[in-house]
Amino acid sequence: DTEVTQTPKHLVMGMTNKKSLKCEQHMGHRAMYWYKQKAKKPPELMFVYSYEKLSINESVPSRFSPECPNSSLLNLHLHALQPEDSALYLCASSQGTSGRTYEQYFGPGTRLTVT
């Protein structure tokens, strides 16, 4: 089973709203990722958690706040977003962060629209 689930599938929020995106995997993977993807572009890395600790923050604005409550769950808290933040937000997980453990499996994504 290589399933990563994400909720919600679609989200529309105003610029003053606070919302959260959720991601879950039950593959025993110890690394989890958030990516942002604009239409017809490749995914752009935002954050990496390794063994539940934040290991990479790609200089993401503080209006995006990641959280890893346990090894199976990853959240992305959103606050005061801008319309240009509208995108597909992808979660991914991998067994580890090097060599053959690095195969990343993506969830279906959350389509976020900021109005």
Added chain:
Amino acid sequence: GQQLNQSPQSMFIQEGEDVSMNCTSSSIFNTWLWYKQDPGEGPVLLIALYKAGELTSNGRLTAQFGITRKDSFLNISASIPSDVGIYFCAGQRGGANSKLTFGKGITLSVRP
């Protein structure tokens, strides 16, 4: 950030044809991954390559890790309509916490 080179941006083929797409870089990668993405969905891992010269198949898909470690190709044989989508290559340089570098993707269209 740096991207891998994938071209052309779009490919149009007839159902039943074979198609080959490649991915090149000016620097060495230790791992190459190929993903397919359908509209509105997340990328799906097709094939992973770990050794220079490695040739790996997954059904009608075959991918190779270039000898120079600076390129990889993906071949799809006997294409079918469900092969339509965006194909991304991705490379990892190695070492813990090393990030994936993605190509810009190739949009494949299959005419019935």
